[in-house]
Amino acid sequence: MKLGSRLKVISILHMLFALVLATVLVWIFERVGTEGQKSCSASQLVKSVFEINLIANDYILYHEPRAVEQWRSKQESLSAEILASEALFTRPKHLEILREIRGDYERIKGSFAELVAQRGRNLPASAGAAVPEFEKTLIVHLLADSHRIVSNASLLEKAGFSDLAEDQKKAAWVMVSLTVLLMIFIFLATAVFRRKMVDPIVRLQQGAGIIGSGNLDYQVGSAEQDEIGQLSRAFDAMTLHLKASRTEIEVYRRLVEMTGDGVLRFRPADGRILFLNRGLLRLFDLGGEPRQLTGKMLPEVLGHDGCRGFIEALCRDPRDLRNVECLYKTFSGEDRWLLLNAFLFEESSKGPKVLEAVVKDISERKRIENFKDEVIRNVSHELRTPLHAVREGINVILDGLVGTVEEGHRDILTTVKGNLDRLVRLINNFLDFQSLDAGVLKLKPVKVRLSDLLEEIRSTLGPLARNKNLDLRFECEDARMEAEADRDRLVQVILNLAGNAIKFTERGKVAVEVRQKDGEVEISVADTGIGIEASDIPKLFTRFGQLEAGKFHASTGTGLGLAISKKIIEQHGGKIWVDPGYRAGSRFVFTLPLNA
């Protein structure tokens, strides 16, 4: 049953009880009133009999002439009173007494009438005269009957009083028992109310306390259909949900604890550590438990000099905190490379921001990379030395330094030399790329007049374009335009792009254009060649991407040109891309900061 209807039932029951009580009270008062009336009417009878006797006395002793009239009227009212009493008394015993009273009344009525008639027949006697014998008899009867009425009426009066007392006693009992009943009812109603409404709320409250103290296995449990039952079940469901969430959090916490990577949460505003894991302690050779360091200041915890690189990395622009490599020097002087990934997190719109960072030890990777670079350098050196000897030997022959060379031999030697040159180019490119990739290639920026640069490229590529009957065009918006760049590297990039353009174009033109745009120098190389599939564009600038894109012919390139060009341009602070909107062939564009 719902709480609302339950409360309704209780209040209706209370009202019914009140109604019963009121009815009983009314009944009791009525009964008491009736008993009072009985006593009254009996008293009235006694009084009237006395009055009628006085009247009779006046008549008998003093011959009062008005007494007859008075008697008659009194006699009528006495008769009416007897009638009224007969209506009031109901018990047979009382009715018997009333019948006697009625009989006596009739007799005194007869006796008095007889007396009046006797006195009328005889001479009216004067007062004080001797009373005749027959009158004496009548008077004696009259008095005796009157006396009996009085004594009977007194009996009735007494009976009325005792009835009243009895009824009062009964009424008191009824009142007491009703009150007791009402109390029992209230007690029961309160008990029900307590069991059905208060107890569940108390249980709920206790449950909340138990759950609040951390025992998420506790269930309040209720089969009731009322609102409190529903609330209890909702509460239990919430607890289960909470437990599931906590289990999940526990799993994450364990994983965070298990991982060898360092996990750190801290508030940049005041440098306070909010969380760190064992992995971080291990990375920085810190002792103790993570819990002990929570709440401390990061610069204090990582205060020694070796951590400077890491702290500086953390202080960078938050947008710049992806894959940051930084060096940590351990107390024993060992170098440790760390990879930092962090995210500036806003917990609430008002609160201070929190930096969440994952730190990985990449020393091993770095060591392998360095080893790889070392190996490549050594191998390239070892390759170059014999290559140089072979090439020089052929050159010496071809230059005629050891005598004349037959035409057939010259042809073969030229082919051998061409292939050697290609091998040398490949090694050079490869090493270029390695240096650029490692970021160790230092640019030598100078002021470069771009129109001069184009002239130089025209003289290099001109013969190549003429051989294929291509229209090689150079356009420079402003002949005085200058950029600050490593001249040789810039030439290398344009030669690479324009060389590729010529290589992949069979007819039409190759146009190199230089213009100023948005405060940068924009250089583009467009051709009318085979173009590039959109799906190949992302691969183009990667190592050997050209090879993968299937555009590369084994005899002509190294597959590293574009990757190297991209590195060079990016190291200049520029960007390089393929114009996706160009349909006539392909168009490469790169930018350089103007006079940067």
Place this chain on the structure above:
Amino acid sequence: MPKTILVVDDEPDVMKFAVLRLEKAGYNVLTAVDGAAAIEAAVSGHPDLILLDIKLPKMSGYEVFKQMRARPDLAAIPVILVTADASVSIARHTVELKAEDHILKPYNAEELFEKIRRHIR
């Protein structure tokens, strides 16, 4: 009077072709296969220019260069550093050591002669 060039290289094959080419071009050529021999030859032969390979046994070309520059009798001789190691260090070292020039093996004959002509006095 032909100019004298000292070629320092521990690779005999490379040395052979360099000597051949330089002699054909009319230079007087001295050779050395390690640092000590190089300094000795420089002292006795008074070369007008030295082609100094970096990768030498015992003493590196850089060390040889420093010793030469430290000696008043050799300090004025122009030096072109030569290496087959294409890593950037050669260019940087050339600038840092104040050597006259550097050239990367394998080089072209024209490139070599151009650099020699630029620095020979």
